[in-house]
Amino acid sequence: MAKTVGDFILERMKGWGVKRVFGYPGDGIGGLVAAVGRDDGEDAIDFIQTRHEESAAFMACAHAKFTGEPGVCVATSGPGAIHLLNGLYDAKLDHQPVVAIVGQQARAAIGGNYQQEVDLQALFKDVASDFVETCMSPTQVRHLIDRAFRIAKSRKTVTCVILPNDVQEAKAVEEAPHAHGTVHTSQAYTPAEVVPAAADLQRAAEVLNAGKKVGILIGAGALGAANEVTEVANVLGAGVAKALLGKAALPDGLPFVTGSIGLLGTEPSDWMMQHCDTFLMIGSRFPYSEFLPKTDQARGVQIDLDPTMLSIRFPMEVALTGDSASTLRALLPLLKKKGDRGWREDIEKRIARWWKEEEERAMKDADPVNPERVFWECSSRLPDNAIITADSGSSANWYARALKFKPGMMGSLSGTLATMCPGMPYAVSAKFAYPDRVPIAFVGDGAMQMLGITDLITVSKYWRRWQDPRLVVCVLSNRDLNQVSWELRAMANSPKVPETQDVPAFSFSGYAEMLGLKGIRVDRPEQVASAWDAALAADRPCVIDAIVDPDVASLPPHITISQATSYAEAMLKGDPDEGGVIKQTIKRVFS
Incomplete structure (x- = not known):
């Protein structure tokens, strides 16, 4: 059994698969730091001491981006917590699961204009808008940690748990009493596979099958869907442009990959968007509409896991809520292979010329x-x-x-x-x-x-x-x-x-x-x-x-x-x- 709340927090995070946290110590987080010192087993959480809390938050964001699992950053009260904000906003705006654990002054001092006392609920309310809570009792810790991780994972966002230092040092309570007004949680969690309804997939297929010149744009939501994107592009005879966060979603050596799009983009991507008659957007929130097709030029289909991000960059005719790989797999049997490959051949010639000219420029x-x-x-x-x-x-x-x-x-x-x-x-x-x-x-x-x-x-x-x-x-x-x-x-x-x-x-x-x-x-x-x-x-x-x-x-x-x-x-x-x-x-x- 954990000795203190700090010990219990580490044990609970291990149950959520956490192997390392990024942070910087301070007395506001002293109870948790002491627990790190006692955590010496084979499964001990690795505390990576950064030089600045902003770096800790960036590292937590990167951990989420590169592993798919929540990143965790730790900071002390007041100034330490404030330093996390920029890196946390990076995670929030790029839709990455990050859990911030920050210290606070002792409960009895809160509201007393105490040293390093900052209204952390207000400070984190925007960046951790889906979940930011202060632990005022050891009996809360279990469900606060569980909910912070569950919400971060399921909504792909930033969450925050604020821990007064006297709570961290208090005796751990493994489970709240079975009584009115208590909350009982577990770490059971399985992400859902989200696939659009069959009727909506059919509508999307009708639009894509009718197009003669299909242009595809993929983003970070297409990471892990390389095979499905490639197969769809081949069936439709389409080129594929990549938003900046989706650069690794497809290798650049494929002859139909036009490269990046936008101010930083390539000529083939720009040409494809200016001349396509059908636009398929997969897992991207690319913001610059001037680099997308004109609204009267192309019919649009979009796939995104977050329904709030559908049809806000281009007036899509069909907007599908779903995981990119699963949705494309469900869509593929409904697509008809394009017999005329002239559009695809034009794109591939432009791509080959672009890379030759790129070397000359370099x-x-x-x-x-x-x-x-x-x-x-x-x-x-x-x-x-x-x-x-x-x-x-x-x-x-x-x-x-x-x-x-x-x-x-x-x-x-x-x-x-x-x-x-x-x-x-x-x-x-x-x-x-x-x-x-x-x-x-x-x-x-x-x-x-x-x-x-x-x-x-x-x-x-x-x-x-x-x-x-x-x-x-x-x-x-x-x-x-x-x-x-x-x-x-x-x-x-x-x-x-x-x-x-x-x-x-x-x-x-x-x-x-x-x-x-x-x-x-x-x-x-x-x-x-x-x-x-x-x-x-x-x-x-x-x-x-x-x-x-x-x-x-x-x-x-x-x-x-x-x-x-x-x-x-x-x-x-x-x-x-x-x-x-x-x-x-x-x-x-x-x-």
């Missing part, structure tokens, strides 16, 4: 190194089981376009929130979940300075325990908050503003060496390939410090008049990097 000269080349050279060297993460910003652009994912690879970044700083903690979390696989993180120097270098300290603490010690971090060092600089030029009619955009120089490779890791500096294009070879052959985690050209733009698949006008006005106003920007733009547009 190999263009820059000052000193073309960032696209850094990704392109990595792509052909990716281990078969690699797990790729990227930060928000220009690193996400090249991640979307220049990396060819292979079967069995995983990858993710911050999708809906598009926050800075998850690239590093995502990779670290992936390594704990899969110590025999190789995570590779692509991070800009802004995000690396903001939080990433602290995560390198976490790597230096734990790497010797990993089965395969390799973890590669590639930093795009351009001394510029590059994505925002380009957004100023393309959308705000403004040149780059040095006082807000310039990032101080920092030797990321030297810092890695100081921590006992491997560091490689790349400042010439001919060094890129050998740097990847060395990093992937290293006997320890490695940081590639790539000195890249901030003037190389990741151009959208089509440039609007407003974007062109804004860019021209920004240049006329005197951009500090005008010469390099114009030179690189000419190279990419006209050569």
Whole structure:
């Protein structure tokens, strides 16, 4: 029997399959920390000490993304709890199951303006809107933990349990008394297989069978449905575009996969969406309607497990609530194979041309190194089981376009929130979940300075325990908050503003060496390939410090008049990097 509530919480989490938690200690969570110290059995929960609570929440989110199981983060009361919020919002907006366990001051002090007392119910009410509760009695712990995990798993969302420190230290109550006003829960849980009604599947099939030019868009909801998506695409003679969170859902080597869509997308994806007459959207909440078919151009069918996300990006004719793989399997017998393959052949020709041109773009000269080349050279060297993460910003652009994912690879970044700083903690979390696989993180120097270098300290603490010690971090060092600089030029009619955009120089490779890791500096294009070879052959985690050209733009698949006008006005106003920007733009547009 558990000695304290803290001990009982650990035992209860083990029953939900929890093997590790990410967090940082403090007196507000002291009872749980003490229980971690007593938890020394073979099934002991692994407490991963991060350098910052924000990293802990990002790691919990990544754990959920890469394993499908709830991630758990732990923080103390007040400031520790506050620090979790950004990472928790990342999980909430990307629909990932994460349970946050946070400390609070003793029950008797609550409401007394006590030190580090924050209204945590109010603080977490939005990010954990489906379930946030404060444990005021040891008899509550069982059902609060059970409900937090059940709701997180079933609704794919963030939940939170707030624990006053005196409750954590109180004697455990294994089961509430059988009396009025008590709650009795178990850990029994089996996810439902959701498949649309037969009549709705028939309606969807009629729309898809009638189309002559079918375009498919898949997202994170299609992860695990690769075989079904491939079979449907082959029957319908369709091309398949991928939203950012669905990049790993299908390998890029398939001839009908058009790649990413949107501002970061490819020309084949854009062309397919502009010319299709039937649109099938599977497991995606892609938000940018300007990159989808025009509403009077195509008939639409959508599949999503969450009915609240149906028909909000495009006015679908048929909207199916269901799991992607199960729904596609039920739909397949109703589909008729397209005899005319001309549409599919046009798409495949465009894809082949795109990848050829992508290599040409990557190999263009820059000052000193073309960032696209850094990704392109990595792509052909990716281990078969690699797990790729990227930060928000220009690193996400090249991640979307220049990396060819292979079967069995995983990858993710911050999708809906598009926050800075998850690239590093995502990779670290992936390594704990899969110590025999190789995570590779692509991070800009802004995000690396903001939080990433602290995560390198976490790597230096734990790497010797990993089965395969390799973890590669590639930093795009351009001394510029590059994505925002380009957004100023393309959308705000403004040149780059040095006082807000310039990032101080920092030797990321030297810092890695100081921590006992491997560091490689790349400042010439001919060094890129050998740097990847060395990093992937290293006997320890490695940081590639790539000195890249901030003037190389990741151009959208089509440039609007407003974007062109804004860019021209920004240049006329005197951009500090005008010469390099114009030179690189000419190279990419006209050569």
